[in-house]
Amino acid sequence: MKPFITTSLRLLLYLILIAPLLLFIAYGFSTRWFFPAPFPAEWTTSTFDRALNDSRTLTGLRDGLTIAVIVSVLSLLLAFPAARVMGLRQFKGQQLAWLLLFLPTVVPPLAIGMGLNILFLQLGLAGTIFGVVLAHLIPTLPYTIFTLSSAFARYDENFEHQALALGASPLQIFVNVTLRMMTPSLVVATLFAFLISWSQYLLTLLIGGGKIITLPILLFAAASGGNPSTIGIKSLLFVLPPVLVIAFTARELTRHGEDIREQY
Amino acid sequence: MLPGVCRPILCRAAGNAIKNAGRRCSPYNPSVLHKVKPSPYLSLAPALTLILVMLGASLLYAIAESLGFISVIGQSDVSFRAYRAALAADSEFWVSLVFSLWVSVTATFLASIFALLVAVWLNNHRAQSDTLALNWNLAFPHLVFAVALLLFLSQSGLFARWAASLGLITSTDQFPVLVRDRYGIGIILHYVGKEIPFLTLIVLAVLRSQPIGYDVVAQNLGANRWQRLRHITVPQVMPALLSGALLVFGFIFSSYEVPAVLGVSYPRALPVLALRFFLDPDLRARSEGMVLSLIITAIVMLVAVVSLRLEKKSD
Numbered sequence: 305m306k307p308f309i310t311t312s313l314r315l316l317l318y319l320i321l322i323a324p325l326l327l328f329i330a331y332g333f334s335t336r337w338f339f340p341a342p343f344p345a346e347w348t349t350s351t352f353d354r355a356l357n358d359s360r361t362l363t364g365l366r367d368g369l370t371i372a373v374i375v376s377v378l379s380l381l382l383a384f385p386a387a388r389v390m391g392l393r394q395f396k397g398q399q400l401a402w403l404l405l406f407l408p409t410v411v412p413p414l415a416i417g418m419g420l421n422i423l424f425l426q427l428g429l430a431g432t433i434f435g436v437v438l439a440h441l442i443p444t445l446p447y448t449i450f451t452l453s454s455a456f457a458r459y460d461e462n463f464e465h466q467a468l469a470l471g472a473s474p475l476q477i478f479v480n481v482t483l484r485m486m487t488p489s490l491v492v493a494t495l496f497a498f499l500i501s502w503s504q505y506l507l508t509l510l511i512g513g514g515k516i517i518t519l520p521i522l523l524f525a526a527a528s529g530g531n532p533s534t535i536g537i538k539s540l541l542f543v544l545p546p547v548l549v550i551a552f553t554a555r556e557l558t559r560h561g562e563d564i565r566e567q568y
Numbered sequence: 569m570l571p572g573v574c575r576p577i578l579c580r581a582a583g584n585a586i587k588n589a590g591r592r593c594s595p596y597n598p599s600v601l602h603k604v605k606p607s608p609y610l611s612l613a614p615a616l617t618l619i620l621v622m623l624g625a626s627l628l629y630a631i632a633e634s635l636g637f638i639s640v641i642g643q644s645d646v647s648f649r650a651y652r653a654a655l656a657a658d659s660e661f662w663v664s665l666v667f668s669l670w671v672s673v674t675a676t677f678l679a680s681i682f683a684l685l686v687a688v689w690l691n692n693h694r695a696q697s698d699t700l701a702l703n704w705n706l707a708f709p710h711l712v713f714a715v716a717l718l719l720f721l722s723q724s725g726l727f728a729r730w731a732a733s734l735g736l737i738t739s740t741d742q743f744p745v746l747v748r749d750r751y752g753i754g755i756i757l758h759y760v761g762k763e764i765p766f767l768t769l770i771v772l773a774v775l776r777s778q779p780i781g782y783d784v785v786a787q788n789l790g791a792n793r794w795q796r797l798r799h800i801t802v803p804q805v806m807p808a809l810l811s812g813a814l815l816v817f818g819f820i821f822s823s824y825e826v827p828a829v830l831g832v833s834y835p836r837a838l839p840v841l842a843l844r845f846f847l848d849p850d851l852r853a854r855s856e857g858m859v860l861s862l863i864i865t866a867i868v869m870l871v872a873v874v875s876l877r878l879e880k881k882s883d
Binding site for chain 2: 321327340382385386390398408410411421445446499523528
């Protein structure tokens with residue numbers, strides 16, 4: 305009896321977990337689903353087709369992807385050297401450095417976006433992809449650095465020393481030792497930087513100034529007055545990359561559960 | 569973080585990183601290698617400079633604008649006018665402050681209680697899939713989760729349809745107002761659902777690092793389930809849970825999208841009011857928006873400092 309209750313509780317939990325996806329599919333791919341019908345009666349792909357031919361949605365997808373890819377590459381490049389020294393070395397002022405890196409995680413994006421709004425207008429960065437990328441780096445950088453530095457904390461530098469003693473060049477050491485050993489953490493850090501940028505609403509709105517349209521902005525607009533089918537399709541498009549990423553890293557998350565939990 | 573999908577999670581990472589910083593033993597490190605290693609400050613410089621310049625600039629601009637230097641229209645009328653207007657006794661600020669506090673405190677409290685129960689339950693019923701289940705909510709950014717709640721719970725939403733099919737209600741207005749309601753129920757439901765996994769992970773981490781002995785001893789001495797929870801588990805996890813709960817509070821208190829999507833126009837949450845002022849066509853209102861944003865930031869920072877202190881103490 306007891307295992308039965310446990311199993312059914314778990315099944316219920318999993319149902320709740322995928323319920324939002326089922327809901328978006330039900331609304332997005334049905335038509336004329338009026339109150340009080342409990343389930344959609346007529347299925348169609350017309351809303352989906354319309355979204356794929358809608359220039360605003362396509363621009364939103366393209367700009368959102370471009371920004372998120374640039375942000376994840378840049379935050380990886382900036383975070384890697386910083387994470388390495390934070391994870392492997394001990395130096396004066398390290399505690400202060402941790403606190404400064406901690407800052408962007410608690411300062412609300414609302415305050416950051418509003419504060420930078422005029423400055424970016426003056427610098428001509430408002431409404432440009434580059435301006436939005438710069439703003440997105442603020443929330444992504446700390447996360448990338450924390451993920452990589454806790455991986456570096458478990459990293460044994462002696463492998464590099466050994467390669468050096470065996471006559472490897474710095475480039476060879478970097479590619480064949482450092483990068484290779486850090487690959488899993490690098491993948492996780494990049495994916496999460498991508499997700500943070502992909503789902504930014506406020507910073508994109510306040511720095512993009514209505515010129516840079518991404519999916520969260522379109523979805524937000526649809527949520528305050530669009531029809532449920534459109535909302536369903538836009539939600540699906542928006543949530544697809546995060547769902548894929550989490551499902552893709554699921555094996556890492558379960559296999560190295562304890563390690564990864566440490567990183568959160 | 570994601571819009572802040574991850575902000576509370578980031579904060580925990582920071583806490584752990586700060587905790588671990590002092591605990592490492594240094595590897596074999598012959599002096600000849602120091603020549604090939606760059607200074608740590610040089611490696612940190614690019615990332616830290618970017619963060620500090622952006623945060624510093626945004627703070628300076630926020631203060632300048634709140635005091636009336638508005639550079640867009642070249643008007644500089646330096647005064648505390650915006651502060652007086654925003655904090656006046658009849659200002660909407662007070663309504664929004666009370667509303668935001670109500671929503672954040674209630675949601676944080678409920679999420680903490682549920683997280684404690686779920687964590688204790690999961691600790692007794694281990695399964696591989698739990699980690700995935702607890703991380704799965706990262707797949708749904710706050711905006712999407714809020715939209716899903718809207719489609720589920722609105723008066724013509726899925727649950728209302730099911731209720732009508734079951735004959736419980738006959739028209740949409742008989743379904744209770746659960747989202748876009750005056751009391752912030754929708755917003756509270758959202759954050760309770762979204763933050764339980766995060767807090768559960770925190771509690772689980774503590775539970776799994778504790779020796780099982782106390783619980784067994786208490787059981788042998790005849791303590792029942794409730795007594796063990798009350799006198800063994802809760803004191804063990806309290807500092808970590810409290811520290812996590814404070815971060816959650818700060819996050820809820822300062823976030824915009826969810827109260828904007830799931831709230832009503834009056835009373836509205838503090839961040840919603842702040843952005844409303846900031847985007848007002850009347851540029852004088854911008855300063856008031858900045859004042860509110862500075863107040864929100866100050867409160868959140870204060871809470872974060874207390875949380876960090878607790879996290880250190882829990883060690």
